[in-house]
Structure formats: C-alpha cells, structure tokens
Amino acid sequence: MMFCDMEGFTGLVEKLGPEEAYGIMDQVYEILIHKVHNYEGTVNEMTGDGIMALFGAPIALEDAPQRAIRSSLGIHREMIRFNDKIKQERKSIPPLKMRIGVHTGPVVVGTLGNDLRVEFKAVGDNAEFCLF
Template sequence: YDASELGLLQAGFNRMVEGLRERERIREAFGTYVDRDVAEHILEEGGMEGEEVEVTLMFLDVRDFTGFAERAPAREVVATLNRMFEIAVPVIRDHGGHVDKFVGDGLLAVFGAPRPAEDHAEQAMKAAIEMCARIKKELAGEFEIGIGINSGTVVAGSIGGAGRLEFSVIGDAVNVAARIEAATRETGDTILLSEETKNLLEGTYELKPRTDVELKGKQGKATLYTPDT
C-alpha cells in the first residue's frame, strides 16, 4: 500500500468505529425511553408490521391510589411510584417480558412479543410472584397492588402516525387482562389469572379457583384463579 491507500483505509476504519459508537449511543438513549428488547428489535428489524401473536398479558395497578395521592405530597407520590416501577420493570425484563406502556399508577406488560416465547404464561406467572414478594417486602405498608394475567391472541406491531410510532399490542385479550386486574379488588387477591393462562401453565402451580366473578363489559361470570402461595 502507498501512503494514499493507507490513508483511505484509516479513514474508512475511523468511519466504521464512529458508526458503531453512534449506534451504541442511539441504543443507550433509545433504551431509556423504550423497553430495551423493543429497542433492539426496532434497531435490528427497522420496526414491526402488525401480526397476530399468542402472548400473555399482565396488568399491574395500585389499589386505592386516589386515596394515597390525596394523603401524600405530590413529590412523595411520584417518588413512591417510581420505586415500585424500579422493582417491577427489571423483574418483568428478567423473566422475558417487556413493559408495553405505563398507565398512570400501573403498567401493562407483555410476554411473548416482540420476541416469541413458547413459555410466555410461565414467564408472566414467575414475574408476578416475584414482583409481589419484592414490593411487599420493600414497600411494606405504603400501598398494595393488584395483578391481572390473561393469555390470548393479540395484534402486535408499530402503531401510530404523523411521525410518531410505538410498539404495542391490541385486542380483546388486553381488555380482559385489565378486567381481571380490576377483579382483584372484589376477591381480595393480589394475583388473578384467567382460565386461558391456567391451561397454558399445565398444572405447574397450585391454583385456587375464584368462581362467579363478574368482569366488566363481559357477559356471564368467569372463573379466575389465584396462586396458592
């Protein structure tokens, strides 16, 4: 190589290194605002068109949050919620799920999308049990939570418009998970799951039935289940 060729090689190498650094900076910044698994998927695949997938959904919500917010200063409310999310989000991620969205004082987590997982129901159940134990221990007496779990078919993909997109899941299975979480207030259980999720777990957990539970917006009554822990 002569000096000019070496210079071109060096310049090309420098551009490659800078490109890798820039990609990593984007990955780090993106991961702060978007779940890292979703961020990785978007960076690798360039987005995700809508497709039907089988998943397990988890709704988590704080019980009597309105009362808690009225009693405590605003800064304390936000700080306590963030402490809960700092427990919940890593647990969800460690068990293969991702947070689809934060909804006020709660969140929706998805197991089985964007990356498929055959054991999505098992992942969700393990996450829920660990999450409850840790929140009870680390936030004892500050507030209680309810968790609703449901499995089914959803449409998963990049949703939005006008230059703003987010990965999300839509479908009746999502609504049912939210209704199941709301039912924890009636039954007094911390975790409730649907018949569909129970069937996927195939007897790996001792579950107690909760019969004749009304789910808002649904006809008839449902049988739900809570882990015997």
C-alpha cells in the same frame, strides 16, 4: 400479557402530595420493570399507577404464560420487601398493594403512530381481558 395496578394510589397522592407520591411511584416502577425484564417480558405501557407487560412479544417465547406468572409472583414478593422498607422510613404510609391480572391468548402486536409519537401496542379481545 400482564396488567399491574397499584390499589389506592389516588388516595396516596391526596395524603402525601404529588411530589412524595411521585417518588414512591418511581421506586414502584423500578420494581415492576425489573421483574418483567427478569422473565424476558416487555413493558409496553406505563399508566399513572401501573404497567401493561407482554410476554412472548415482540420475541416469541414458548413458555410466555409461565413467565408472566413468575413475574407477577416476583412483583408481589418485591412489594412486600418494599412495604417493609417504606414502613421503617415513613410509618404514616399505608401498605402498598399491587393488583395483577394475567391473561393469555392471541393478540396483534406492533407499533402504532407516526414520526411524532409511536407506541408498541397489543390489540384484540385478549388484551382487554387482562384489564378486568
């Protein structure tokens, strides 16, 4: 599993205002989601400024840890390109940094909820390690 979190997003919102920060985060989510899917991962949670992604769930993948690492490297490469683009458009925006944690181990994966709201979740100690 992989957890991505944008460093300093709260400060960015304060500096730019919520509408412009939302537009930037929308573009960042586009990068994150595509790079996870490029390596057959599943985005199971979207936070205010990041994502949690699973590799090897719901479909088992023998090389799931390697896919998570490749995805994280792809995200870092794409964020460098994105920063270059943003820098040309708005010089006042500081470079955006993405923190990424990858952890492997057994977890229980499934849907939680009812007909009003359902979420695809990973539960267990190993799911928590990825967040730190």
